[in-house]
Amino acid sequence: MTAAVDTAATPPGLARRFGALVYEGVLLFGVLFFACFVYVVLTRQKDALFGLPGYVFAFAVPALYFVTFWTRSGQTLALKTWHLRVVDRNGQPLGVGKAFARYMLGWLWVLPGLSLWTLGVKGWWLLAGLLAWVLVYGLLARLHPQRQFLHDAICGSRVITQLPQRP
Template structure:
């Protein structure tokens, strides 16, 4: 009769998965700056389209500053929503290895991506209202807008997972795609 071999415990059927890591605030802000550089080209192309359509808009009485601003808002919405619903990453997010996903770990559906885009602008109306209420113009008004944006970004420190408020409200999260075992030092938040 063959000798019995010592029993080895079978590995658990499902290993507990580690919660996804949130990118540091510093990496997210750097990614946002890089996104701004890329969006310069997108907005230049959108401006060219608007200028080509301007004669038609003038005949229709629609050549107003707010129409131009609304056009740029829609162009940016299309850019972000398309990339986020496609694979959860814009071009800058691919470079910085950051992805947007739902709680299920999937890229957001286009409606959730659009909701996130709109919610990401919630800092602007209160900041603009304060600037107008104080009667500020030009530089000081821009300063109030920057302060409003910084307060919005700083709210991420109040979230237990360091997510932005618009991510919390939209049911999305940003995750760090870098290998946690990467020997390169991680940046500090």
């Protein structure tokens, strides 16, 4: 049972969205671990996800995961746990194109930080740079009038609070 979506609702706080992001990462690790295990067994590879087909597979699994959940209910398990929902500007579930665009733009969370690796930064400095970028990217939402992240503002989606209805 779900509540009606309030399109004028105040967006959830950054701490709540960061909590959902961390929980999503934990769940996605399990999804990717299982999917990659099946891939390696079926392709009989000694090195996990070696080569372009493996990289494409590892990129496609999360895309399928997110696009499926965002277009059906607007909630992955992590979003449901944290009472959050992804909707379009009108409060409706995302279409496939918009959900895929959100997935692709969601890489803005990590790609700029990981680009330090191409500059020769390694080890703890790379981790520090990545974490610093994630923090900066998250704080950029404070500049948006509706407190939405950059990828949501670009593709026309929003994260809203979706509390369960009381019986």
